[in-house]
Amino acid sequence: MYYSFSLRTLLVLSLCLSCGITHAAKAPIAVQPAKADSVVAPRVFVHTGFENASPMNWEIDSAGRILASLVYDHERFSQNRANGHWHFKVEAPVGQEVVVILKNFDNIWNNTPASQISKRSHAVISFDNKTWESRPGELLPGNRLLIRVKMNAPSVYMASVEPYRISDLEKFLTRIKANKLVTVTEIGKTSEGRPLEIIKVGNEKAPKRVFLRARAHAFEAGGNWTVEGLVQRLLQNDEETKRYLQRYCVYIMPMANKDGVARGKTRFNSNGYDLNRKWDKPADSLIAPENYYLEKWLSRMVSENKKPDLAIDLHNDAGGNLHISRPDGDITAYLANMEKLDGLLRKHTWYTEGSTKPSFRNPGTLGEGFMDRFGIEALVYELNYEWVEGLKKVPLAADWVSLGGMLPKVFYDYFETPVTR
Ligand SMILES: [Zn+2]
Structure with missing residues (x-):
């Protein structure tokens, strides 16, 4: 059996036999070992490691929503940047409603802000990566887009346009x-x-x-x-x-x-x-x-x-x-x-x-x-x-x-x- 010892040390007071003064001294102590299987996979996870998936950073907020920051595509030698593509896979328990909030739609085009988000912005989703359907998006202040999906399967693909890889x-x-x-x-x-x-x-x-x-x-x-x-x-x-x-x-x-x-x-x-x-x-x-x-x-x-x-x-x-x-x-x-x-x-x-x-x-x-x-x-x-x-x-x-x-x-x-x- 494997026991781990904490790196922390405990301060102990000891009476010095040579000078008669009480010194503080450090001594290692054993603490309760952590169980090897104590790391738990998050209940909601975003995959971006497959063909045509878009790079993005994401985190889960205290309400359990996915906050996704799309990563801009930049033009060489200019300030142009664009974000029209998103394509990722969400894993979550079946039956759960997943809420995704996407941001970074503030495009720059010919050095002019040219936001791409519109009232008709939506997502296309697929539970089997074959059959796709559209889902409306909700615009949020700050040029963000919210999409809700009820999980009919353990994972769902979400994209801006039905992917062609x-x-x-x-x-x-x-x-x-x-x-x-x-x-x-x-x-x-x-x-x-x-x-x-x-x-x-x-x-x-x-x-x-x-x-x-x-x-x-x-x-x-x-x-x-x-x-x-x-x-x-x-x-x-x-x-x-x-x-x-x-x-x-x-x-x-x-x-x-x-x-x-x-x-x-x-x-x-x-x-x-x-x-x-x-x-x-x-x-x-x-x-x-x-x-x-x-x-x-x-x-x-x-x-x-x-x-x-x-x-x-x-x-x-x-x-x-x-x-x-x-x-x-x-x-x-x-x-x-x-x-x-x-x-x-x-x-x-x-x-x-x-x-x-x-x-x-x-x-x-x-x-x-x-x-x-x-x-x-x-x-x-x-x-x-x-x-x-x-x-x-x-x-x-x-x-x-x-x-x-x-x-x-x-x-x-x-x-x-x-x-x-
Ligand atoms: Zn084009």
Whole structure:
């Protein structure tokens, strides 16, 4: 049996035999040993150590609530910081109501406070990491968000957007790779060495080409679900899709900011670079390899006479608009095409949010850079992650998959020029 002795010592008074004076002396004493199993696991615990989980600090207050401080994602060489992503797992006894209070939503954008928290802020939760549902949030003073969850199982995943992880992409690529309509090409690597893919669906000799990029910003998983829906629809191999793919070929960069996704970040790549900025000049191969390799691929497409006729950069925000590019020069034809695209999205999908106003400028986005530097008609499509007005609901993955499934018809009508044989 193991006995532990306290390091504390007891002061004892002893009569010194040599001088006859009473001295204080120290002597070790044994105290009651601590039981080896006396450390108890807390009843409520937060896990952030899994794929795409967001870094955060947390503690439990005296009322038993989880106080969670989200960790900011910072941009290199600027004061920009962002917090749109949270994804963690709570463990607590079944039946208990867990209260989580999230803070640190005071974003800075272009050196201006740009808080992301809104009345529609909510959480998506899953007890099995497969089926997700939305839960409303309550705004608290101090730009904080409170979420309540009654534990139906010993653990619950909570996130800002239904997660789409690198492992989800890998499963998706494995599913589609064998199809003869699909080619997956690695065009380069991210800063941390993860492969960057381009998925081609269809025949590259088709008269039109559309390019889509998803996930330039790490938390914006909606684009990933949308391109999954798009590819799945195109691979159904029915008469309709055969007709679509005679008219156009689709190229997709499915996950631009893989490093940010792996680390559960909000916006920037692992070098603190915003992959939807600075498209007005060539990307640095070390700081932004994700953009550098995309530009290289695009230049090759242009030189091989396969320039995309339309490029869409898929994002998530709380607006849901098409962000129309407005570079200098005559863009009359482009604006007419964007109006046509807006109309077709309204006709064939649940999109109702509309396009940005003529006064809106956002230089440096992929939309503007593609137009200015490559002569490609391009835009940014922000999928609203808080509310889909056309469906009157908080969007979940299935809603974006269904949107993606409707896009092939949109593109077919968009490229309505008769096919020459
Ligand atoms: Zn974005």
